[in-house]
Amino acid sequence: QVQLVESGGGLVQAGGSLRLSCAASGRTFSTYGLAWFRQAPGEEREFVAGMNWIGATHYAISVKGRFTVSRDTAINTAYLQMNILKPEDTAVYYCAMPPRIVAGWAPDDMDYWGKGTLVTVSS
Numbered sequence: 001q002v003q004l005v006e007s008g009g010g011l012v013q014a015g016g017s018l019r020l021s022c023a024a025s026g027r028t029f030s031t032y033g034l035a036w037f038r039q040a041p042g043e044e045r046e047f048v049a050g051m052n053w054i055g056a057t058h059y060a061i062s063v064k065g066r067f068t069v070s071r072d073t074a075i076n077t078a079y080l081q082m083n084i085l086k087p088e089d090t091a092v093y094y095c096a097m098p099p100r101i102v103a104g105w106a107p108d109d110m111d112y113w114g115k116g117t118l119v120t121v122s123s
């Protein structure tokens with residue numbers, strides 16, 4: 001059974017930084033990709049960043065240059081480093097795991113999800 005557990009969310013002022021973590025069990029980030037999504041109140045879940053199993057990364061235009069996705073395969077943990085945070089980044093952030101061959105970065109393309117961690121950016 002695959003489990004993904006996010007941590008690292010919290011309250012931060014605009015312009016600040018946070019690093020989210022996603023600990024995985026049941027599948028390894030060395031052989032499967034990973035993705036981060038977010039969902040703001042009243043909004044649909046949206047793609048933020050992803051990495052396929054080879055290590056190629058993809059970012060939403062809204063976060064490119066500010067967020068960085070990474071992984072530590074030794075401890076099977078993924079990260080999302082978020083810098084220059086803006087109030088519009090406020091959302092619940094979810095870690096997800098796609099199939100080994102990533103068909104796309106939409107929510108329906110993911111196999112497994114974490115329960116999410118809340119990020120609140122104050123102005």
